[in-house]
Amino acid sequence: MSGAAPMRRPVALITGASAGIGAEFARVFAQHGHCVVLVARRERRLHELADQIAAAGQPRPHVLAVDLCCNGVSKQIAAELDALGVEPQYVVNNAGFGLLGAAAELEPAEQLAIIELNVRVLTELSLAFIDSLGRHRGGILNVGSVASFLPGPGMAVYYASKAFVLSFSESLHQELSAQGIRVTAVCPGVVPTEFQARAGMKKMPGWKLLHTQPADIAAAGYAALMQGQRVMIPGVANKFVTFLPRILPRGFLLRQVARSQFNRHKSASSP
Numbered sequence: 001m002s003g004a005a006p007m008r009r010p011v012a013l014i015t016g017a018s019a020g021i022g023a024e025f026a027r028v029f030a031q032h033g034h035c036v037v038l039v040a041r042r043e044r045r046l047h048e049l050a051d052q053i054a055a056a057g058q059p060r061p062h063v064l065a066v067d068l069c070c071n072g073v074s075k076q077i078a079a080e081l082d083a084l085g086v087e088p089q090y091v092v093n094n095a096g097f098g099l100l101g102a103a104a105e106l107e108p109a110e111q112l113a114i115i116e117l118n119v120r121v122l123t124e125l126s127l128a129f130i131d132s133l134g135r136h137r138g139g140i141l142n143v144g145s146v147a148s149f150l151p152g153p154g155m156a157v158y159y160a161s162k163a164f165v166l167s168f169s170e171s172l173h174q175e176l177s178a179q180g181i182r183v184t185a186v187c188p189g190v191v192p193t194e195f196q197a198r199a200g201m202k203k204m205p206g207w208k209l210l211h212t213q214p215a216d217i218a219a220a221g222y223a224a225l226m227q228g229q230r231v232m233i234p235g236v237a238n239k240f241v242t243f244l245p246r247i248l249p250r251g252f253l254l255r256q257v258a259r260s261q262f263n264r265h266k267s268a269s270s271p
């Protein structure tokens with residue numbers, strides 16, 4: 001007797017789960033009963049998080065310690081999931097980083113690495129599991145930024161990478177809805193994580209109204225995905241910022257963003 005192969009157990013694949021917003025996404029998905037697969041390079045951190053989630057009485061997450069920027073990473077992840085007898089119901093493309101500084105002064109190779117992770121890997125993982133996302137009526141949660149809506153002198157490549165995330169995610173939202181697959185871009189403002197140190201900022205930007213905690217981003221992003229929302233911008237102040245490009249002249253906007261990044265640079269070089 002022949003028939004369709006049995007569906008593998010559904011999981012939520014979360015990239016960048018060893019720190020910051022990604023670790024909180026893992027907690028939120030686990031709290032809602034999803035079996036979670038934690039992806040990042042720092043294996044010990046991932047196991048510690050898996051232990052915490054299991055200790056809270058939720059299904060023990062699987063740990064995949066991989067560098068997402070290695071060639072063929074989606075095939076490697078697919079093979080590892082296959083060996084575990086699971087397949088993605090949700091993909092959370094959260095891993096990402098930025099660099100503060102003038103594009104002409106930062107290392108070109110480091111800036112290309114931003115595009116590699118924030119754009120190429122996010123695209124590869126968004127497209128790699130469409131069949132299983134459809135089978136489980138799941139979805140894709142891509143982490144953009146308020147930067148997705150603005151030009152970003154002072155963090156030019158990072159802002160451009162996040163503009164891609166928003167545009168790509170909105171298009172996927174439209175294209176995949178017929179297959180019952182939800183796609184959401186969550187676009188935070190400033191979130192206190194390791195992101196700022198990695199970007200070369202020594203101090204958080206001063207505008208507290210734009211700050212949101214990682215756990216709040218994760219909860220809001222999860223809710224938006226489950227509701228099938230296309231774009232989620234946490235907080236009224238952040239929503240206001242994303243509205244500015246519609247009403248302000250582009251040249252004025254460029255000068256304001258440049259000034260604010262320059263101030264972050266001054267903060268970065270102060271003790």
Ligand SMILES: NC(=O)c1ccc[n+]([C@@H]2O[C@H](COP(=O)([O-])OP(=O)(O)OC[C@H]3O[C@@H](n4cnc5c(N)ncnc54)[C@H](OP(=O)(O)O)[C@@H]3O)[C@@H](O)[C@H]2O)c1
Pocket residue numbers: 015016017018019020021022039040041042043045066067068069094095096097098117143144145146187188189190191192193194195196198
């Ligand atoms: N923090 C903010 O203010 C802010 C605002 C808007 C948007 N975002 C976005 O939110 C997302 C998460 O950022 P975050 O603030 O939580 O930053 P974070 O604390 O620095 O965490 C970044 C995560 O990405 C992982 N990662 C980096 N490179 C990787 C690689 N090559 N392979 C595998 N994993 C890698 C890191 O893990 P390992 O180092 O262990 O590999 C870490 O788990 C990013 O896309 C960021 O652009 C952040």
